[in-house]
Amino acid sequence: MAIADFEEIFFHIGGFGRFQLSLFVVSCVVNIFMSAVYYGQIFMTLTPPHWCRPPPEVSSLNLTTDEVKLLTLPRTTQHSSEYDSCVIYDVDFVEIVTSNETWPNASWPTTTCANGWSYNYSLYYPTITSELDWVCDEDWRPVMAQSLFFVGSMFGSTAFGWAADRWGRLPILVLANVVGAVAGMASAFSNGFIIFVIIRFIVGMTYEQHYSIAYVLMLEYVGKEYRTLLANTPILLFLTASNCALPWIALAIGDWFFLTLAMYAPLLFSILFFCMVPESARWLISQGRVEDTIKIFERAADLNGKILSQEVIQDFRAYGEKQAAIAEGQGRVSVLDLLKTPVLRKRFLILGLMWIVMTLAYDGHMRNTENIGSNAFVSFTVLSIVELPADIVVIFLMEWLGRRYTTVVSLFACGFAGLAIMLVPEDNSNTILTLAMVGCFLITMAINVGMQYQVEVLPTVARSQGMGTIQTVTFCAALSSPFIVHLSKYGYFLPYLVLGILTFVGGTVCMFLPETLGENIPNTLEDGETFFTNQGFCFNPCKRKRKNETEFVAEQTEVTRF
Numbered sequence: 001m002a003i004a005d006f007e008e009i010f011f012h013i014g015g016f017g018r019f020q021l022s023l024f025v026v027s028c029v030v031n032i033f034m035s036a037v038y039y040g041q042i043f044m045t046l047t048p049p050h051w052c053r054p055p056p057e058v059s060s061l062n063l064t065t066d067e068v069k070l071l072t073l074p075r076t077t078q079h080s081s082e083y084d085s086c087v088i089y090d091v092d093f094v095e096i097v098t099s100n101e102t103w104p105n106a107s108w109p110t111t112t113c114a115n116g117w118s119y120n121y122s123l124y125y126p127t128i129t130s131e132l133d134w135v136c137d138e139d140w141r142p143v144m145a146q147s148l149f150f151v152g153s154m155f156g157s158t159a160f161g162w163a164a165d166r167w168g169r170l171p172i173l174v175l176a177n178v179v180g181a182v183a184g185m186a187s188a189f190s191n192g193f194i195i196f197v198i199i200r201f202i203v204g205m206t207y208e209q210h211y212s213i214a215y216v217l218m219l220e221y222v223g224k225e226y227r228t229l230l231a232n233t234p235i236l237l238f239l240t241a242s243n244c245a246l247p248w249i250a251l252a253i254g255d256w257f258f259l260t261l262a263m264y265a266p267l268l269f270s271i272l273f274f275c276m277v278p279e280s281a282r283w284l285i286s287q288g289r290v291e292d293t294i295k296i297f298e299r300a301a302d303l304n305g306k307i308l309s310q311e312v313i314q315d316f317r318a319y320g321e322k323q324a325a326i327a328e329g330q331g332r333v334s335v336l337d338l339l340k341t342p343v344l345r346k347r348f349l350i351l352g353l354m355w356i357v358m359t360l361a362y363d364g365h366m367r368n369t370e371n372i373g374s375n376a377f378v379s380f381t382v383l384s385i386v387e388l389p390a391d392i393v394v395i396f397l398m399e400w401l402g403r404r405y406t407t408v409v410s411l412f413a414c415g416f417a418g419l420a421i422m423l424v425p426e427d428n429s430n431t432i433l434t435l436a437m438v439g440c441f442l443i444t445m446a447i448n449v450g451m452q453y454q455v456e457v458l459p460t461v462a463r464s465q466g467m468g469t470i471q472t473v474t475f476c477a478a479l480s481s482p483f484i485v486h487l488s489k490y491g492y493f494l495p496y497l498v499l500g501i502l503t504f505v506g507g508t509v510c511m512f513l514p515e516t517l518g519e520n521i522p523n524t525l526e527d528g529e530t531f532f533t534n535q536g537f538c539f540n541p542c543k544r545k546r547k548n549e550t551e552f553v554a555e556q557t558e559v560t561r562f
Helices: 006-013 018-044 056-061 065-072 093-098 140-167 169-187 193-206 209-220 224-253 256-276 281-286 290-303 310-330 335-339 342-371 376-400 403-423 429-457 460-478 481-489 494-510 525-530 541-561
Strands: 050-052 087-089 110-112 117-119
Touching (some): 006 281, 006 310, 018 140, 018 193, 018 209, 018 224, 056 065, 056 093, 140 193, 140 460, 140 481, 169 193, 169 209, 169 256, 209 224, 209 256, 209 429, 209 460, 224 256, 224 376, 281 290, 281 310, 281 460, 335 460, 335 525, 342 460, 342 481, 342 494, 403 429, 403 494, 460 525
16 A cells, blocks of 8 residues: 555654653753743843842841831822832932931932842842842843844744754754753843843853654654644643752742853753654655654664554655655745745734734743732732643643644633723722632633644745744744733733734634644645645634544554555
């Protein structure tokens, strides 16, 4: 029986077994890495509660800490119990206290914190923000550092994506993790803003490729009936658990220097991936390396307890040589080829806009935890826990509703949750946190679908470059994410207003994506242009899935005869 499509090889080597399990383990590990690389900076740059340090002579007055604050600090508003973090009364405190004058007096003049700041570490720990006094007029520095992380990601996604299509997925996977580990640990030794943002830029360059290549490799080596489950389980179990644990690991370590080393050093273990992860079979075929692909399949069949007959090997060799000839005829494929034909161009642009919206919404929801409730660690953990049911629900919805409907419904509902926060009074923090949890739940669902959507829509010959370009554009837009969160300084609801509008736009655009449930992954540019084109706007993926399941059983029966 001749092999007409790459997916047919899984009938012979197994769609999931010990071979695929090793890839699954690697995907789980890199999800732990992702938590540190992406969210680590939040806990490196947290801003502990702070106030202006009084002049040295105040210490001679034998006042308690509360009395000193009462004497020297104005309130944020006339009837507020909170002290202003960035100004201090500009009077002679010793003279006022010794003269028995009534204090404080709201009419006293104020000035900036000329003597520096004092920090409250009862619920926090020393961070680079408190160590270098990036507060008040300098509070833009942590925001800028987070934005420059995305600038690095913008350049890195393009460079690493091109390199992965040129030299292979596996070496770039290891390189991205090793560079991220070295640069991440170097962050701990930063003693100034310039060196810190340069290093964060380098760490940002490795983000996305340090885990997405493992994600793509795993999906390429499993049968299509297992894709959704295996794509989401590492996120469900390991990314969510890592996110929940990260705040408490930070608190337990209690210092940003040692926290940084602890977060990034494990990435060095990625060197072991050379022993655990095979090169992409689809990429090898596109490079004409059919015999290397066959060796991988022979190993996979052996690990999975299957017998790969010489007849099947010969059939696949013929298929691989044909695909290699097609790839050679196309010449060196670049991301620009995704824009040359109308169908691929439309899908590529929609995927790009979808990822811009989802990244801004997801990042905004998670980063804004510092501004929700009274404890940033609890808020971050609560929103991270919400990802657990979202990861579970999306697995079933993707197989029931399909990719498109799940994405569209999730984005629209997330938009409603964000806009609803505008109707909640600022002092009702529990309701705001609840709506934020709903928004985080929904955007987590959408982004999980989005990760799989790219792999299933973009053809193999340009997949890494296409995904890299999408991420480059996404990270260019994500530069604004920390500044969207910073809008909470002017109104608690403003970040959610912006994110709500964005997700509505994203949901509308995603209605024009194809449904890929139960479909083969496209390999060539021609596949990418012709796959899924027989679908109408109201295409029912459930009906197609039942048909594919019937065909799958029939094909397995046919294979058994041989």
